[in-house]
Amino acid sequence: MRSWAVLTMAAALTAGGASLQAQPANPPAAGTGVANPAIWPERHYPVPVLAADEAKIADLLRRMTLEEKIGQLVQADLCCVTPADVKTYNLGSVLNGGNSGPYGNDLAPASDWLKLADEFYAASVDTSDGGVGIPVVWGTDAVHGHSNIIGATLFPHNIGLGAMRDPELIERIGAVTATEIRVTGQEWTFAPTVAVPQDFRWGRAYEGYSSNPQLVASYTGAMVRGLQGPPDAGRILPRGKVIASTKHFLGDGGTENGVDQGDANISEEALRDIHGAPYGPAIEEGVGTVMASFSSWQGVKMTGNYSLLTGVLKDRMNFGGFVVSDWNAHGQVEGCTNASCPQALLAGIDLFMAPDTWKPIYESLLAQAKAGQIPMSRIDEAVSRLLRVKLRLGLFETGKPSSRDLSGHYEMLGSAEHRAVAREAVRKSLVLLKNQGVLPLKPGGRLLVAGDGADDIARQSGGWTLTWQGTGIDNSHFPGATSLWAGLRDAVTSAGGSAELSPSGSFTTKPDAAVVIFGEKPYAEFQGDRASLQLDPELTAPFETMRKLKAQGIPVVAVMITGRPLYVNPALNLADAFVVTWLPGTEGGGLADVLVGKSDGAARFDFQGKLPADWPITANMADGVLHPFGFGLNYASPRTAWTALPENAGNAAAGDARTFLASGVPASSWSLHIVDPSLPGSQTRITTFPAEALGGRAKVSIEEGLVQEGGRRFQIAGGTSAVSLGTFDPINISRETNGDVMLLVTLKMLKAPQQAGFAMVSGTDTLVVSPVSIPQGTKFVRYGLSLKCLREKGVDMDNVATPFILSTEGPADFVLTDVRLGTDAEVVLPCG
Numbered sequence: 001m002r003s004w005a006v007l008t009m010a011a012a013l014t015a016g017g018a019s020l021q022a023q024p025a026n027p028p029a030a031g032t033g034v035a036n037p038a039i040w041p042e043r044h045y046p047v048p049v050l051a052a053d054e055a056k057i058a059d060l061l062r063r064m065t066l067e068e069k070i071g072q073l074v075q076a077d078l079c080c081v082t083p084a085d086v087k088t089y090n091l092g093s094v095l096n097g098g099n100s101g102p103y104g105n106d107l108a109p110a111s112d113w114l115k116l117a118d119e120f121y122a123a124s125v126d127t128s129d130g131g132v133g134i135p136v137v138w139g140t141d142a143v144h145g146h147s148n149i150i151g152a153t154l155f156p157h158n159i160g161l162g163a164m165r166d167p168e169l170i171e172r173i174g175a176v177t178a179t180e181i182r183v184t185g186q187e188w189t190f191a192p193t194v195a196v197p198q199d200f201r202w203g204r205a206y207e208g209y210s211s212n213p214q215l216v217a218s219y220t221g222a223m224v225r226g227l228q229g230p231p232d233a234g235r236i237l238p239r240g241k242v243i244a245s246t247k248h249f250l251g252d253g254g255t256e257n258g259v260d261q262g263d264a265n266i267s268e269e270a271l272r273d274i275h276g277a278p279y280g281p282a283i284e285e286g287v288g289t290v291m292a293s294f295s296s297w298q299g300v301k302m303t304g305n306y307s308l309l310t311g312v313l314k315d316r317m318n319f320g321g322f323v324v325s326d327w328n329a330h331g332q333v334e335g336c337t338n339a340s341c342p343q344a345l346l347a348g349i350d351l352f353m354a355p356d357t358w359k360p361i362y363e364s365l366l367a368q369a370k371a372g373q374i375p376m377s378r379i380d381e382a383v384s385r386l387l388r389v390k391l392r393l394g395l396f397e398t399g400k401p402s403s404r405d406l407s408g409h410y411e412m413l414g415s416a417e418h419r420a421v422a423r424e425a426v427r428k429s430l431v432l433l434k435n436q437g438v439l440p441l442k443p444g445g446r447l448l449v450a451g452d453g454a455d456d457i458a459r460q461s462g463g464w465t466l467t468w469q470g471t472g473i474d475n476s477h478f479p480g481a482t483s484l485w486a487g488l489r490d491a492v493t494s495a496g497g498s499a500e501l502s503p504s505g506s507f508t509t510k511p512d513a514a515v516v517i518f519g520e521k522p523y524a525e526f527q528g529d530r531a532s533l534q535l536d537p538e539l540t541a542p543f544e545t546m547r548k549l550k551a552q553g554i555p556v557v558a559v560m561i562t563g564r565p566l567y568v569n570p571a572l573n574l575a576d577a578f579v580v581t582w583l584p585g586t587e588g589g590g591l592a593d594v595l596v597g598k599s600d601g602a603a604r605f606d607f608q609g610k611l612p613a614d615w616p617i618t619a620n621m622a623d624g625v626l627h628p629f630g631f632g633l634n635y636a637s638p639r640t641a642w643t644a645l646p647e648n649a650g651n652a653a654a655g656d657a658r659t660f661l662a663s664g665v666p667a668s669s670w671s672l673h674i675v676d677p678s679l680p681g682s683q684t685r686i687t688t689f690p691a692e693a694l695g696g697r698a699k700v701s702i703e704e705g706l707v708q709e710g711g712r713r714f715q716i717a718g719g720t721s722a723v724s725l726g727t728f729d730p731i732n733i734s735r736e737t738n739g740d741v742m743l744l745v746t747l748k749m750l751k752a753p754q755q756a757g758f759a760m761v762s763g764t765d766t767l768v769v770s771p772v773s774i775p776q777g778t779k780f781v782r783y784g785l786s787l788k789c790l791r792e793k794g795v796d797m798d799n800v801a802t803p804f805i806l807s808t809e810g811p812a813d814f815v816l817t818d819v820r821l822g823t824d825a826e827v828v829l830p831c832g
Contacts, residue, residue, distance in 0.1 A: 032298045033300025035297075047231050047286040053392075056396075060132055066366065066369055067090065070366045071362065072134060074091055074351070077355030077358075079740075080356045083120050089362055095355065096140050098468025098740075137390060137395065140186045140188070154585035158207050159583070159613075161429060163428075171225055172421055173226060177226070178227045180413055182240055184407075189242055191245065192244065194282065195275070196208060196274050197211055198253055198258075200564040201531065202258035202529065204253075204260055208253055224246070227244040228287070231285055245290065249292050249308070251302070252264075252275075280317070289324055306348060310348035313348070322386050327353055328357060330354070345379075422587040422590075423590040426588070427608070429609050431610065432579055433580060440594075442497070443496075443596050444496045446509060446510075447497060448502060452542060454501060455483045455503075459521060459561060460484055461478075463523050463524030465522065467824075468525075469524050469822070487589035510552070513554065515557045516558050517560075518542035520563055527658065550574060560578070562582060573647065579594075606634050607632065608634070658733075660803055664705055664711050697718065698716045714815075718811045725819055726801060744820050745819050752812070757769040757771045768795050770793070784825025803819075803821075
């Protein structure tokens with residue numbers, strides 16, 4: 001357990017420390033991580049090479065300065081770039097990351113997105129400085145509809161679409177998504193994700209259609225066609241289409257233990273046959289871009305793997321578009337940093353996604369090109385690929401974004417026609433795991449809808465919804481959308497029945513049946529990595545609601561919101577029917593279409609969904625399968641007596657590895673301490689309550705928090721003190737630091753100290769304190785401090801031993817309830 005009592009408060013408040021450079025990993029053994037392109041299938045890239053376009057590319061290359069060429073290779077995020085920057089540095093592309101929006105507002109209205117698109121375009125084509133004026137292209141994560149825009153149609157996430165088994169509908173979904181993107185002026189979506197998840201503990205598993213490579217491959221071409229249109233000589237923008245990006249090349253769904261950005265330590269044949277399978281259809285539909293993966297194969301980062309990016313993808317598979325890296329992924333390549341990575345360009349990356357590091361990447365690439373470290377032939381080849389796609393888009397002819405077809409037609413965002421397509425997808429994606437005769441529900445009866453997920457559109461939509469993690473938003477952010485509760489209510493009441501919403505399961509009049517809606521909360525990327533395939537304990541509370549309803553003789557239908565198959569045997573045993581709704585998006589009425597029948601008892605729509613992956617019998621997939629890939633009942637399925645499932649998860653619920661204190665209780669392997677940093681030996685571990693520490697100056701007790709007895713109250717009479725959470729085993733949170741993740745601390749400050757600071761300690765004993773001002777109040781507030789801030793001040797994020805310290809000077813009284821990493825701060829603290 002890390003003790004920092006030897007560090008004085010004075011030292012802590014002045015500690016800046018030199019930033020520690022991560023040491024490069026040992027190089028792989030000869031041949032490790034090196035692909036053999038000859039064993040990969042050849043593909044045909046069908047997009048015609050137009051002589052006029054090639055002549056224009058040659059002319060542009062001849063006239064462009066080196067600075068202009070380097071600018072084309074760099075993509076900046078809205079957080080950190082202005083139209084003036086685009087003009088000055090001739091940047092080839094911009095993007096909006098998960099937490100970025102126009103003018104610093106992630107929840108900006110649609111009109112602001114189009115306005116800023118015009119500003120970026122105008123800056124890029126401004127030739128007043130003598131430049132050639134190449135139009136900029138704007139990329140966005142429209143991964144389940146135009147999901148950054150308030151009012152847009154949001155479809156089920158890919159795992160739900162995989163349950164449909166309907167490539168024709170996939171193409172229509174792509175077409176709707178392209179239309180809605182074009183309304184707000186963007187030209188490029190970072191979709192479709194064609195990962196083939198093999199371990200559903202992976203936080204991005206729901207972005208994959210299925211664990212089955214053939215199913216994923218059957219969807220890939222259809223989605224690319226829906227987004228881009230046919231791969232002929234026609235321009236994309238005049239057709240109301242956008243450019244697509246298949247991702248993440250390659251093997252992101254095959255990392256060990258499902259660790260995001262981890263290592264796929266598998267054979268080349270498995271890499272080819274499982275994870276490479278969807279790229280053939282994408283290339284043969286003329287996909288415009290491919291995004292390289294954060295992950296590694298056999299220890300070599302994909303972003304720096306020449307044998308795969310160039311040898312396999314470009315040369316063997318004849319991919320004719322350009323390759324873009326993921327968010328600062330170049331910084332993870334051996335020998336690279338976020339500020340410098342010629343290795344990625346030499347390996348085959350054509351466009352650096354350098355969201356907040358675009359300027360140092362631009363400067364380092366320019367210097368390396370001038371020094372001859374990067375050959376001009378490689379620079380010209382990368383620029384040519386980018387120009388070829390921009391010409392194919394029609395960027396050079398279609399004018400500013402607001403002048404293009406569909407632009408500004410805001411009525412198309414979430415239009416009735418588009419929502420109908422999404423509702424159809426919800427209907428077809430539902431998977432029925434159990435039905436003992438309660439379904440379909442009678443439309444004219446009394447229905448109770450319970451569970452904590454019933455009336456929460458953000459929760460049913462999952463991550464990548466308005467914000468990166470899909471958190472910090474509520475139903476007011478989804479105009480025109482329908483929650484699962486609202487869909488059920490409307491279906492029942494329109495037929496003369498009644499519906500009551502009660503998350504706890506209480507009711508005024510005994511219902512004929514109850515629907516209990518529960519499941520996962522939103523997450524994205526590594527924030528969703530799990531230690532085992534089960535819900536956090538606090539998310540299983542609706543199981544007790546089911547039990548109580550059953551005890552009162554009320555038939556129960558369980559509806560699970562989830563991005564992956566999970567062990568939920570207790571709920572399967574309790575419920576009379578069990579439906580997996582996956583992450584259905586904004587059109588919750590699709591659930592009611594299937595669950596609520598006609599007045600004569602017949603179904604309006606039958607269940608069509610089939611499991612896109614095996615369903616586990618315990619929380620450990622190695623223990624076996626409860627239901628295999630392809631399983632799914634319908635209303636014609638024969639009813640058999642239910643055999644109770646074993647209710648043994650196989651391993652304890654590990655919770656979220658980025659939660660250090662929950663409802664006042666330290667997570668496993670973490671300990672809560674209080675210490676006077678100026679007094680060696682004064683550290684006290686808090687395990688029982690009430691407690692005294694610091695020679696009687698501090699009293700610690702249990703108080704009400706956000707839940708009953710969920711707070712830990714610290715009453716400090718005066719002097720210096722610090723409350724901390726520490727561990728024996730330092731953690732690596734460098735991934736979180738690369739994203740917009742914060743240290744989140746939920747507390748109620750009953751008496752504010754004279755001085756306060758949040759701190760972090762790395763395993764090298766580097767301690768950094770950021771002074772904070774927390775006002776007195778009577779309510780709990782979730783404060784956030786940027787991990788990037790702490791990293792810049794010297795914390796080694798690869799080796800964090802004490803992620804949280806609250807230091808105080810003078811009398812203080814506060815109640816602490818939760819400490820974790822996340823993005824949903826109520827108050828973001830300045831980087832002091």
